[in-house]
Amino acid sequence: MLELKNIIFDVTEDDGSTKRILDGISLTLDENKFYVVTGPNGGGKSTLARIIMGIEKPTSGQILLDGVDITDKSITERAKMGISFALQQPVRFKGIKVHDLIKIAAGKELGTAEACEYLSAVGLCARDYIEREVNSSLSGGELKRIEIATVLARGTKMTVFDEPEAGIDLWSFQNLIHIFETMREEIKGTILIISHQERILNIADEIIMIADGKITKIGHKEDMMIDIIGATLEGGICGRIGAGLDQEFGAEGGDN
Ligand SMILES: Nc1ncnc2c1ncn2[C@@H]1O[C@H](COP(=O)(O)OP(=O)(O)O)[C@@H](O)[C@H]1O
Ligand SMILES: [Mg+2]
Numbered sequence: 001m002l003e004l005k006n007i008i009f010d011v012t013e014d015d016g017s018t019k020r021i022l023d024g025i026s027l028t029l030d031e032n033k034f035y036v037v038t039g040p041n042g043g044g045k046s047t048l049a050r051i052i053m054g055i056e057k058p059t060s061g062q063i064l065l066d067g068v069d070i071t072d073k074s075i076t077e078r079a080k081m082g083i084s085f086a087l088q089q090p091v092r093f094k095g096i097k098v099h100d101l102i103k104i105a106a107g108k109e110l111g112t113a114e115a116c117e118y119l120s121a122v123g124l125c126a127r128d129y130i131e132r133e134v135n136s137s138l139s140g141g142e143l144k145r146i147e148i149a150t151v152l153a154r155g156t157k158m159t160v161f162d163e164p165e166a167g168i169d170l171w172s173f174q175n176l177i178h179i180f181e182t183m184r185e186e187i188k189g190t191i192l193i194i195s196h197q198e199r200i201l202n203i204a205d206e207i208i209m210i211a212d213g214k215i216t217k218i219g220h221k222e223d224m225m226i227d228i229i230g231a232t233l234e235g236g237i238c239g240r241i242g243a244g245l246d247q248e249f250g251a252e253g254g255d256n
Contacts, residue, residue: 002029002052002083002158002190007061009047009213021047022058023213029158029190034183036204037194038228044213045194049162052192053085054078065158082157082189086147086164093134098146101134105150118149121182123175141172148179157189165197173197201228 009022022044029035037045050056052063054075063071070078093101102115116126122145132138134146144164151159164180165173177199183191184203193200201207207224209217217227 001031001066003064005062007051007058010059021213025215031190032187033190033205034187034203035192035206035208036201037208037210038196039210043211045210046162049160049194052160084151084154084156084159086151086161092136096134098132098134099130101150102153106153118153121152122149122179141169159191161193163194165195
């Protein structure tokens with residue numbers, strides 16, 4: 001269980017003024033639940049993900065993992081304690097094979113058959129990929145799926161995905177949704193996905209809406225649709241349509 005207690009995150013702007021990015025976020029994320037964070041661009045979703053990972057430290061507030069205060073723990077310490085993160089733009093590693101990457105994630109020796117299972121789980125024809133190098137010969141969608149395979153191999157307590165749909169083509173997107181649906185069925189630990197995609201919102205146990213650095217609502221999809229549509233309009237029609245097209249046509253970057 002991950003608890004966020006009154007998290008505040010301020011940054012100092014170029015002119016010396018203080019900007020509040022997260023404004024008192026309190027949240028309890030239970031084990032074996034699938035959470036989706038959504039809300040307008042610039043609302044603070046990615047910042048919250050970075051705070052959970054330890055990439056940013058909150059200005060004030062506390063983070064507890066299974067009752068242990070991890071507020072001052074580093075990214076590495078948190079990773080060892082069981083928090084993992086799928087980056088919006090996965091990293092390519094020249095000279096490292098897909099098989100190696102999965103072994104490193106699992107933290108143990110894995111035979112080809114075992115490593116292949118993780119690749120099959122993300123819809124890759126495992127034998128074609130296992131000996132490939134994690135380099136620029138892999139497409140964005142392939143890389144994203146390999147990264148999710150490594151997250152599965154790691155089998156952590158808490159997994160955070162920041163807009164996994166960004167930067168992949170529509171075909172890969174359909175596969176990705178299917179992977180998340182399967183993860184939902186076989187859930188171990190806590191999954192937190194930042195997403196605007198309706199099919200991902202559909203499989204959430206709880207949807208958390210964040211706007212202007214605050215949680216504006218938490219609930220099930222049926223209770224949230226009006227708020228989601230409202231926030232979409234408030235976020236600016238141009239911005240939202242732009243983001244939608246990016247996802248639809250696989251432009252890199254998203255709104256992160
Ligand atoms: N380190 C930082 N310095 C200055 N501004 C930041 C920093 N981190 C985030 N922000 C700002 O905080 C707001 C929230 O950003 P972000 O968390 O990326 O939103 P979201 O993921 O919901 O679109 C944005 O206006 C962003 O520019
Ligand atoms: Mg973001």
